[in-house]
Amino acid sequence: MSTQITLAEYLFYRLRDAGVLAVHGVPGDYNLTLLDHVVPCGLEWVGNCNELNAGYAADGYARIKGIGALITTFGVGELSAINAIAGAYAEMAPVVHIVGTPDRKLQSSGTRLHHSLCRGTPRDFELFAEMYEKVTVAQENLINLSTAPMQIDRAIRECVVQSRPVYIRVPMDMVNEMVPRTRFNRSMMVPDTLCYGAATLSPHPNEPLFEEEIADQIVHRIRKAKQPLILVDAGTSRFGMSEQVHELAKVTGFPTATTPFGKGIIDEGLPNFHGIYAPIGKTNYVSYVEACDLIINIGPMHSNVNTYYFTTVPKEDISIVFEQNHVMIGSCAQNLKPKSLLQQVLDNLARDGITPFAPYPDLPRIALNPKIFDIDRDSELTQDVFWSRISTFFRSGDIILTETGTSSVGGRDMVLPKGTTLINSSVWLSIGYTLAAAQGAVLAQRHLATSTSSPSGRTILFEGDGSFQMTVQEISTIIRKKLDVIIFIVNNNGYTIERLIHGPEQHYNDVAAWKYLDSPSYFGANCDTEYPIFTASAKTWRELDSITNQTTFKDGRGLRIVELTMEYKDCTQNMKDLLGMYTKEE
Known part of the structure; x- marks a missing residue:
């Protein structure tokens, strides 16, 4: 066995050591040679439709697997992803963002290159990294071969310890430079004595x-x-x-x-x-x-x-x-x-020993109200009933994602079985996040099931029509990767949460009337028995029950999309009360 490996191999093997089994991203001319090493190093490459979606997907992967990674190209690629990375920072998702950059000599000479601001100064190649300093907890530029391995270790360590994104630049001419393999004998969690190893949060135990x-x-x-x-x-x-x-x-x-x-x-x-x-x-x-x-x-x-x-x-x-x-x-x-x-x-x-604290006042408990089933089954779907009623569909092991807006607030009424995972956003609130995040989450779920040989649950996404239109391209990634996902699209004809905040009848809160159930066909689905596609729509409780009780839907594989038609200003009472607090705050 050779005593040396390429710097790219070192980077990807270290990511594997940390728990990453898939890398999201988009190819670009400054990262292509870097991407050559992803699959040979035992990682799965997930080519996303754009860098923003790749960042969201890496975030979703990280929330399930414990760490995620994406690769973009310099300038246009990394700036497309920065919204997702800022969200990961705000909500503490550990994502390693790797950026392929031009050759070191071209950077230092200030060559007027594409994807830069083209002003002819070396500063052109630092501006985007400076932006990333605000939304990552560690930033490394691998321009020095003698320190590059420890810089990689430091970045990954900080990502894990601080549970926030980090940023690594890899110049094209550094990708295939050789570094000592013996470095693998050292734990990433132990800081180096050199300046690059000074961890912000010490991994050492308490006194x-x-x-x-x-x-x-x-x-x-x-x-x-x-x-x-x-x-x-x-x-x-x-x-x-x-x-x-x-x-x-x-x-x-x-x-x-x-x-x-x-x-x-x-x-x-x-x-x-x-x-x-x-x-x-x-x-x-x-x-x-x-x-x-x-x-x-x-x-x-x-x-x-x-x-x-x-x-x-x-x-x-x-x-x-x-x-x-x-x-x-x-x-x-x-x-x-x-x-x-x-x-x-x-x-x-x-x-x-301790005597458990009891009794105490009879505080409210989260439970299903039997009245949600005692309704006219031919009546139209309403948000106040839906979010509680759909709880009976969930199982232990499920990953449930609720998109910002009526889905996220409605999801607060869900009663979750033990062992379920809920992914929502309560800080960054970037609409469209959860569709791409679902792609990353279900891939992480697949990897965990494979590594532990234990059955996994399902990945279930609830998203409004407006949010769905933001990142819909990732339906194609879900299909291409043959990922098993259930999607409930709440079609309420636009941005309902924005209508409730301001402008209920304003045209700027409308969205185009898409044929949502045709999206699998458009994004590449075939009549494939190995990867089935299920689509259906529901306007009443009877129609919804008919869908959710089908074995091929609740226990099946493939992509399953249900379009739920609801009134355009309908929301839960909790949403009305929350927005009442919002208007008082304003």
Whole structure:
């Protein structure tokens, strides 16, 4: 075996080590030689229809697999993807963005090249990287062969540790340069002594005695709490604490809730689970929370949408907050890794024993209302009933995506089985994200099922007609890759959420009347028994039940699209209440 490998091979093997099994992206003349190495290094190449979609797909892949990757070309390609990367940064999705750039000599001489601003200065080749500094946690330019391998290691490490995107530039003339294979003997998670290895968040463990001391403080607060709450947010999964938080909820018996962004992280079947904490709707127990003497807040992401315009942000003085790299006890910050600290808290509780917290007031619980089935089956579909009623379609292992707008807010009414994963957006809210993200998520689901030899669930997308039109090209990628996806298109004739915010009858909230069920044919689907296509439409509950009860639909393979026709201003009561808060905020 050779003692050296190309720099491109080093990069892709390191990505494999981190858990990446597929690379999304679009070919361009500055990355073509780099792409030559993707498949030989054991990675699957997913050629997307454009770079924005590739970024969304890599984000969806990362949220399921733990890390994703995409490759674009310099300038036009990377700027097309920057919206997706900014979303991954805002919502903490670990994506490695690799950009193929011109030869180093051409850059340093300021050659007037295509895809640049063509001003004839070396600065032309730094401008786009400077933009990426704002939306990535690490940036590396592989121009020095002696440091390039450790730069790759640092970028991937920061991506994993910080759960946010990173940015790597690979000049064309560096792709096939040789680097030592022995570098693989070193863990990426151990920083190098040189400047390139200084991790922003140290991967080293907590100091044991200090961790024990802080854990004892937290256990003391838990034991004396008279009116507690556990509030679970998206950072719980991003920081790898889902298992510990679930155990904390079971062991303490404390009332447990999620934010909209945290929905799906905790088993909704737990007897002490009380849905999404909200000042509106069926799970409104604000008076109980305002009287709490302890709130354990895990992984908070306090956007206006995620906190109902900041009305559900817990009071600092009664909170213990597990952040990404520290814990806040009241106003006092302790620099400890939250996952390890929380595990120590659980160990101390197990060691000393604890009586589960009970009884407590009869708080609202998330459950299906039998009345949603006691309706005229020939009546038209409505949002207030649909989102609860469709919950009976879900199974453990399913990945469910709800697009920004009526689908995302409606999805808050879903009752999820244990073991399901919900992907939504509560910070960036870029419409069209979830269709491309579904392509990445289902591919990650396939890879996980293959590697663990265990049956996987289904990938189910709920998206409005306006959002669907944003990124519809990825239907072709789903078909080409033979991915098994179920898509419910809510056809309500335009941007309903925008109508509800402003301009209900304005033409700018309209969209073209597409023939949505014809899209598989247009995007390349054939009469293929190995990859079947299922399309159907529903306007009534009887029609919807007929579709969802079909074995070929609920248990089948291939691409399955259902068009749901709903009234153009119809929405859930929760949406009306939320938008009422929005207008007050304005």
